[in-house]
Amino acid sequence: MKQVTVRPDGNSGAEDRFIELFCDTFGPEKGQYVYPQYPMVDIYGGHRSIDFALSLPEGRVAIEVDGNTWHHPGSVSKDKYHDDLLKQNSMVHEGWRVFRWTDTQLQRTPDRVRDELVTFLGHNPMFQAMDDDMPPQQGAAFALMDHQEEALENLRRMREERKTIALLYHATGTGKTVTAMSDAKAVGRRTLFLAHRHELVDQAIAACRRIWPEAEVGRYEGSVREKDAYVVCGTIQSVTQHLEDFGPEDFGYLVIDECHHGTAETYRRIMSYFHPVFTLGLTATPERADGEDLLDVFQHVAHRLDLKTAVEMDTLVPVRCIRIVTNIDMRDVRMNGFRYNALDLESTIRVPLRNQLIVDTYLKYVKDKPSVVFCTSVRHAEEMKQRFADSGVEAACISGGTGAGERKRILASYEEGRIPVLCACDLLNEGWDSPHTQVLFMARPTMSRTIYMQQLGRGMRKAPGKPFLMVFDFVDNANLFNMPYSMHRLLGISEYYPGGLVLGSREKMQFDLSLFRKGDKPEALVDYPVHILDMEPVDLFSWQEKAKDMISQTGFTRMVSVQGETIEKYIRDGRIVPDLEVPVSEHRSFRFFERKTVLHYAKEFGWTVITRENRKQLFLEMVDTMSMSYSYKPVFLLAFLDNMDEKGACTLEQVAKDFAWFYEERKEKGLRAEKRNCIFVRGGYTLKDVERLILSMPFRRFEDMSVMHHAKQLGILQMDRELFLRLTEEDMKTIRQSCKRALDRYFGE
Numbered sequence: 001m002k003q004v005t006v007r008p009d010g011n012s013g014a015e016d017r018f019i020e021l022f023c024d025t026f027g028p029e030k031g032q033y034v035y036p037q038y039p040m041v042d043i044y045g046g047h048r049s050i051d052f053a054l055s056l057p058e059g060r061v062a063i064e065v066d067g068n069t070w071h072h073p074g075s076v077s078k079d080k081y082h083d084d085l086l087k088q089n090s091m092v093h094e095g096w097r098v099f100r101w102t103d104t105q106l107q108r109t110p111d112r113v114r115d116e117l118v119t120f121l122g123h124n125p126m127f128q129a130m131d132d133d134m135p136p137q138q139g140a141a142f143a144l145m146d147h148q149e150e151a152l153e154n155l156r157r158m159r160e161e162r163k164t165i166a167l168l169y170h171a172t173g174t175g176k177t178v179t180a181m182s183d184a185k186a187v188g189r190r191t192l193f194l195a196h197r198h199e200l201v202d203q204a205i206a207a208c209r210r211i212w213p214e215a216e217v218g219r220y221e222g223s224v225r226e227k228d229a230y231v232v233c234g235t236i237q238s239v240t241q242h243l244e245d246f247g248p249e250d251f252g253y254l255v256i257d258e259c260h261h262g263t264a265e266t267y268r269r270i271m272s273y274f275h276p277v278f279t280l281g282l283t284a285t286p287e288r289a290d291g292e293d294l295l296d297v298f299q300h301v302a303h304r305l306d307l308k309t310a311v312e313m314d315t316l317v318p319v320r321c322i323r324i325v326t327n328i329d330m331r332d333v334r335m336n337g338f339r340y341n342a343l344d345l346e347s348t349i350r351v352p353l354r355n356q357l358i359v360d361t362y363l364k365y366v367k368d369k370p371s372v373v374f375c376t377s378v379r380h381a382e383e384m385k386q387r388f389a390d391s392g393v394e395a396a397c398i399s400g401g402t403g404a405g406e407r408k409r410i411l412a413s414y415e416e417g418r419i420p421v422l423c424a425c426d427l428l429n430e431g432w433d434s435p436h437t438q439v440l441f442m443a444r445p446t447m448s449r450t451i452y453m454q455q456l457g458r459g460m461r462k463a464p465g466k467p468f469l470m471v472f473d474f475v476d477n478a479n480l481f482n483m484p485y486s487m488h489r490l491l492g493i494s495e496y497y498p499g500g501l502v503l504g505s506r507e508k509m510q511f512d513l514s515l516f517r518k519g520d521k522p523e524a525l526v527d528y529p530v531h532i533l534d535m536e537p538v539d540l541f542s543w544q545e546k547a548k549d550m551i552s553q554t555g556f557t558r559m560v561s562v563q564g565e566t567i568e569k570y571i572r573d574g575r576i577v578p579d580l581e582v583p584v585s586e587h588r589s590f591r592f593f594e595r596k597t598v599l600h601y602a603k604e605f606g607w608t609v610i611t612r613e614n615r616k617q618l619f620l621e622m623v624d625t626m627s628m629s630y631s632y633k634p635v636f637l638l639a640f641l642d643n644m645d646e647k648g649a650c651t652l653e654q655v656a657k658d659f660a661w662f663y664e665e666r667k668e669k670g671l672r673a674e675k676r677n678c679i680f681v682r683g684g685y686t687l688k689d690v691e692r693l694i695l696s697m698p699f700r701r702f703e704d705m706s707v708m709h710h711a712k713q714l715g716i717l718q719m720d721r722e723l724f725l726r727l728t729e730e731d732m733k734t735i736r737q738s739c740k741r742a743l744d745r746y747f748g749e
Contacts, residue, residue, distance in 0.1 A: 021114055043086075054127055057240075115711035162312070190252055194235070220245075307503060308491075321487040322470065326476050330479075355380075359388055373422065435463035483539070580592040619707050640719075
């Protein structure tokens with residue numbers, strides 16, 4: 001069997017350690033993008049879960065945390081060994097990048113794991129949300145007729161019907177670009193126009209200037225990156241390679257010209273990254289006469305609808321909520337980035353009185369309605385099943401450990417109404433959605449917005465006779481920093497009325513609220529023994545929400561030209577004071593800073609502020625004007641460029657060899673190698689001596705500027721991924737020329 005140290009919540013201690021390492025490496029605010037126990041289906045249709053899943057613009061990443069014998073055929077059964085291989089092969093087949101670590105690695109070599117995370121994912125990766133649980137965008141395809149006015153009217157009507165994607169097709173030269181720009185002007189939102197060819201970009205710019213003269217139009221192609229214009233026209237290749245230049249919400253209108261030339265993966269990187277109000281695809285040759293094939297690709301690779309939009313479009317059911325306050329004290333439950341400490345949570349939540357309260361709530365409000373109770377662990381789910389049985393209610397326990405046949409039988413019995421209650425952990429996340437479900441019990445406290453939304457999504461599908469989903473939030477007594485998510489905190493609703501709508505159309509929510517304020521019960525709640533009470537305020541403070549627009553200590557280090565150890569010391573000495581400090585244990589805190597605070601300290605201590613926008617220019621300027629007490633910086637940089645691979649990385653050993661050879665070659669030619677105290681003049685040095693010299697002198701300067709990273713355990717030097725992607729061939733030539741000029745100046749040659 002797979003060897004793990006089992007914790008009460010069904011996760012391994014190794015996975016808890018991985019979460020801590022992830023937060024240390026990338027910052028705790030990135031925890032919202034980590035999806036634990038993410039569902040997947042292998043090539044034979046078997047349901048699996050990935051320990052942790054991440055999404056980046058360049059693709060999806062699967063992270064597996066295992067015991068030390070997971071892949072050793074001598075330590076596990078052959079069936080289990082082959083099953084593990086099948087799971088990994090299936091992930092690779094579906095396009096996942098897969099990385100694995102063992103429990104021993106996480107415990108004994110955490111620095112190595114951090115180095116590997118940065119090497120594999122980048123120094124500052126652009127994590128993004130996975131929105132598989134949400135419905136796809138709604139769209140339609142239509143032909144451009146003789147009159148563009150008719151096409152524009154079709155597009156206007158689509159938006160009235162809350163369509164979010166359209167495909168416009170007809171022969172070349174019939175005015176699709178003009179129609180697109182005219183519609184973009186009608187919408188009036190910031191616009192991104194993408195095409196595969198330079199000529200089409202030129203046409204779009206000309207059309208925009210003619211039709212929408214008041215809008216500033218910019219080109220984004222090759223080395224020209226006018227990214228701040230109101231209308232940006234560029235090549236899909238350039239924008240795909242430099243997504244970090246833009247935010248997901250930067251554009252309200254997206255046009256993709258000649259979209260039939262692209263692939264699903266090309267579209268995925270663009271359309272899953274940007275979140276426009278409306279997307280228009282232009283094509284002359286759809287795969288079918290009506291264009292539905294291409295439209296289907298568009299709808300499935302674009303970002304998914306958010307909950308509010310999906311409910312307003314009548315794609316998902318409205319949601320009502322009842323909050324059940326418990327006397328459970330969670331104030332001392334420790335947290336680990338985006339998850340509660342498993343042992344603390346288990347011992348705090350799994351108590352008889354709270355379990356009985358869940359059963360009593362079911363009997364009081366929703367007896368016989370199909371319900372799912374989300375539990376903290378397998379043991380908790382089993383205890384809840386027994387509690388329901390003791391009260392005369394048939395319930396079933398289901399988790400990731402339930403066998404495939406048994407799982408299928410239980411779910412079928414539930415959907416057919418023979419079992420009224422499911423007690424579940426692991427989120428039932430094998431792609432299972434239940435239109436049959438009318439009630440969710442949020443009995444598992446979670447600080448993860450992701451987990452809460454996954455749980456919620458299981459019951460939001462529409463079904464006949466299901467006017468809404470009722471959610472019971474069990475509100476435990478928590479402190480300011482370890483408060484779990486609830487419907488009201490998720491949606492930012494500060495007024496609570498028992499059974500009130502928290503998701504619905506604007507009109508229905510306003511009408512519902514007016515009834516509550518008059519002391520009347522909405523007709524929808526006639527079957528619920530809910531007493532109308534005065535409005536109860538909900539404390540919406542969330543450090544995750546507060547911190548999401550702030551800069552973590554990790555981010556602070558990357559923004560300024562100083563080592564992380566210096567910032568840590570200044571904080572310890574009180575010379576730097578965080579704007580937000582989140583205690584996660586007795587001896588550990590997460591620290592966050594407002595941007596203006598970082599700028600203030602950078603000015604006070606004379607540190608250079610490094611941003612995405614100026615990083616490349618600062619680097620090029622530093623190389624062009626580098627001051628040297630030794631010749632090491634240009635020699636190092638040339639050796640690095642000579643050995644750098646297509647990802648901007650190379651081994652320290654190879655750089656050291658070329659670095660030493662530069663000076664040895666000068667000596668062979670009878671030229672001055674360096675100053676007298678230099679190891680190359682004294683002689684008798686080893687390759688390790690050269691590596692130490694590189695890391696202590698020339699490399700440190702580039703590291704301070706966040707230009708390069710040293711994966712110590714791997715012996716790899718890697719250029720910052722964002723910077724590497726921004727550097728053109730012309731930039732590389734300029735860097736080499738600057739290095740050679742610097743050496744000429746230094747040696748006077």
